[in-house]
Amino acid sequence: MQLGYCAWNLRDFWEAEWLGLRRASRLGWASIKIGFPMMLANVMSMLILGIGRVFIDARWGIETFGKLSLALSLVSFFLAFVSQASMVLFPSLRQATLDEVRRFYHAARDAMGLLFPGVYALYFPMVWLLSMWLPDYSSTFTYLIFLLPICVFDSKYNITGVTYYNVLRRERVMLLVNMVSAFTCLILTLLAVYAFGSVFAVISVMTVVIVARSLWSEFYMNRLMKVPASSIGAAEIMLTVGFILSAFLLSPVPAFCLYSSIYLAFLTFFRHELVETMKKLRP
Numbered sequence: 001m002q003l004g005y006c007a008w009n010l011r012d013f014w015e016a017e018w019l020g021l022r023r024a025s026r027l028g029w030a031s032i033k034i035g036f037p038m039m040l041a042n043v044m045s046m047l048i049l050g051i052g053r054v055f056i057d058a059r060w061g062i063e064t065f066g067k068l069s070l071a072l073s074l075v076s077f078f079l080a081f082v083s084q085a086s087m088v089l090f091p092s093l094r095q096a097t098l099d100e101v102r103r104f105y106h107a108a109r110d111a112m113g114l115l116f117p118g119v120y121a122l123y124f125p126m127v128w129l130l131s132m133w134l135p136d137y138s139s140t141f142t143y144l145i146f147l148l149p150i151c152v153f154d155s156k157y158n159i160t161g162v163t164y165y166n167v168l169r170r171e172r173v174m175l176l177v178n179m180v181s182a183f184t185c186l187i188l189t190l191l192a193v194y195a196f197g198s199v200f201a202v203i204s205v206m207t208v209v210i211v212a213r214s215l216w217s218e219f220y221m222n223r224l225m226k227v228p229a230s231s232i233g234a235a236e237i238m239l240t241v242g243f244i245l246s247a248f249l250l251s252p253v254p255a256f257c258l259y260s261s262i263y264l265a266f267l268t269f270f271r272h273e274l275v276e277t278m279k280k281l282r283p
Helices: 004-011 011-015 019-096 099-113 120-131 135-167 171-196 199-225 233-250 252-269 271-282
Strands: none
Touching: 004 011, 004 019, 019 099, 019 135, 019 171, 019 199, 099 135, 099 199, 099 233, 120 135, 120 199, 120 252, 135 171, 135 199, 135 233, 171 199, 199 233, 233 252, 252 271
């Protein structure tokens, strides 16, 4: 039924003229040369989290792996929404002028840097709700403290990194970045498992690699698009460190109050950039 529905809506395709085998082969090969690096880059990106999961399962068993998988599932649930936004942006940016692409990148980079750290504040009410629903998975929420920065930085990478790598035809650069990230994650995970013997060290490796990949891609795009660097990125790193320390060392209520105060101070300090960015993104 689905195939029939699609065939009906694409019925004008059947009226297109025959291109010939030689031309069709050339066009197909051109598409493969573009799509193959993108596919490999996507596989390498999945390996960054996959490597850690494999080693945790092998070293600490299915119980620890199950608790970690719950935390990773919550992170993946958030990233799924962001990846859909990235898919929607690609065709629009592909048809835009270079100046429009540059302006949107500048506005999106600053907007995400200012607003996405607010996700950290949601950790505390989310943990309160989940602890009532799943009281036996309290250690999962501790893992989530170290995994939550993935939501912020991988989301930025998907929108201002992956989307722009594809729009600007830098698929091979994206592949290289993801290959280096996956290889670095493998080396550091081996060190975390066999030298430190800590689950938290393995989780920290995954998070640090993803944060580093996002920061490098932002630096690369700034130079490629000739967009000035922003101090928001450095403040965002400080917010992330502040969240991890407060959530890990303090009880939930004081940690929530402390981080909320820090985040409000951050927004106040960058209030001019926030207003200007919202104006740029306004349709």
